[in-house]
Amino acid sequence: MLHFAAAPAASPGEPWLNIAIFGAFVAITMIIVFRASRNNKTAADYYAAGRSFTGGQNGSAIAGDYLSAASFLGIVGAIAITGYDGFLYSIGFLVAWLVALLLVAELLRNTGKFTMADVLSFRLKQKPVRIAAATTTLVVCFFYLLAQMAGAGGLVSLLLGVGDQLGQALVITVVGALMILYVLIGGMKGTTWVQIIKAVLLIAGAGVMTVWVLALNGFNFSTLLDNAVAVAGNPEILNPGIKYGVSDVAKVDFLSLGLALVLGTAALPHVLMRFYTVPTAKEARKSVVWAIWLIGIFYVFTLVLGYGAAALVGADVIAAAPGGPNSAAPLLAFELGGPVLLGLISAIAFATILAVVAGLTITAAASFAHDIYASVVKKGKPEPGAEVKVARRTVVIIGVVAIIGGIGANGQNVAFLVALAFAVAASANLPTIVYSLFWKRFTTQGALWSMYGGLASAIILIIFSPVVSGSVTSMLKTEEINFAIFPLSNPGIVSIPLAFFLGWLGTVLDKTKEDPLKQSEMEVRSLTGVGAEKATSH
């Protein structure tokens, strides 16, 4: 096998080629976004793309939204360096979709309009529940967004050969500005098309590389594993335990992370919002089925790519490259197809960041404009057109905050933010979603205790965890300051059960009863689809 010992230290491939391919992606998607957005008039058009996407289209967009740079670059890199434990991580991301399929997608589509808060406040007191749901939505989106934007900086140094902070800041600004443009003009329709195109490119690109890697190993997966072991000089990379098996705390930590991944996905606001872009609950079901197939196949690809990178590039080269583990997939592309394939994969990685931040931004903007402005401030009676105007302004503000946050977080250790976003979603959102759909007696007090309790406990535990202080690998990057009194890096194992408990406790201690007619209406509507929001016709 070829082995480029002299893999260039700065940036393999041709930065200008990478930029040109990415530029072509931006140009093509921009044209599509412009064409798709001519009918963006009402709130239903802007937030929910007129509910006109098919299950297949929406499922691809969900995959495009969900397979972030962290999944693609992160998981391939994790498998290449820590072996099997990287794969363990991706299984949780996939199994999680069963919660979305079986419990959430259809019922949510039948009862809600634009946001998660629509469903949560359906039969409870509008104002407090909406404010709480909008708060958790904004917090989850913010953490997720910051992690993506900060990741963009690291990616730049690897792919474009931009090493200095100023150059990276410039690229983060360009990514942010493009995202604002897509969301501002295209709304949910434009965002969806960007995500669909990106999903197709990402899965096709990963598929080609997977077949290529297997072909180099005689289409024998076992041979590939043998080669990976030979290059790594360590047979343990095929077994679980290199990363999560080092100590008892690490084992519990992984259990905690797994819980957050499995229960958080179906409560991520930007995932939930995608279910409103299809005309019926049946299409929402089809969306999840498509998403499960695409995401599942993709994660199987990452298993091959991760061990392929370990065998063809080598863990030492990957760890030493700029970008560290994140460089595994791009370096593997370079090894296989030279600068052209590297350029393609790099452009796909950028498109990934763009598509994911666009999805997060429109979700956060919709939540602010619909839940806070239109429903709470204007008491459900905003001036015609005002809500979308507010949403558009919010997009610009969120975009600017994301750019500033991304530049500020560039080079910081913020990889834990994605896992934290899942933990917050699982703790603050999922209990209330499940209780309000399936527990008749559930009350406003239970919802508020569960949402605020889950949110606060997840964030407080992470502040006092080893990811923030106490070591050179923590966010504060020093051993001097140490207030890590909570031993785990993932709060889920404590905060999720706590939030479920608080939802129960708040309800049984609540002396007031909710309107039983609303409960009847919600239950009938959620299962039959009576009165569900219809697609707008143009």
Place this chain on the structure above:
Amino acid sequence: MGNDALSAETETAPVVDYRAVQQSEEFQRLRSKHRRFVFPVLGACLLWYLAYVLLAGYAHDFMSTPVFGSINIAILLGLAQVVTTFAVTMWYVSYANRELDPIAANLRDEIESGTSVAAFSGAARSEGDR
């Protein structure tokens, strides 16, 4: 039937007595068919995932046993998680198409056309602008 005046007044959907629908035998059947599928199946899937995570954490020797060449139990169990996820997905879709959708469609038609027991002037007016 017989609620034309009301329909005209509220323009869109007829006033639906959701409480009566909820208590109707047909809806109860739909509800129990839905819950009797999703709760146990999801519970089993989550337990199966939990077992996998615990094995990966605490049963290294077992997971490291090679089966085909260098492919060990850990990799096979990981792929088995993917396979069961696909299988449960297809199982649910076929169950929903066969058992849930016809009842739901029937109820929806009855309510929307106003022929259901429930579609007389009930108290629960469908809220307007949530």
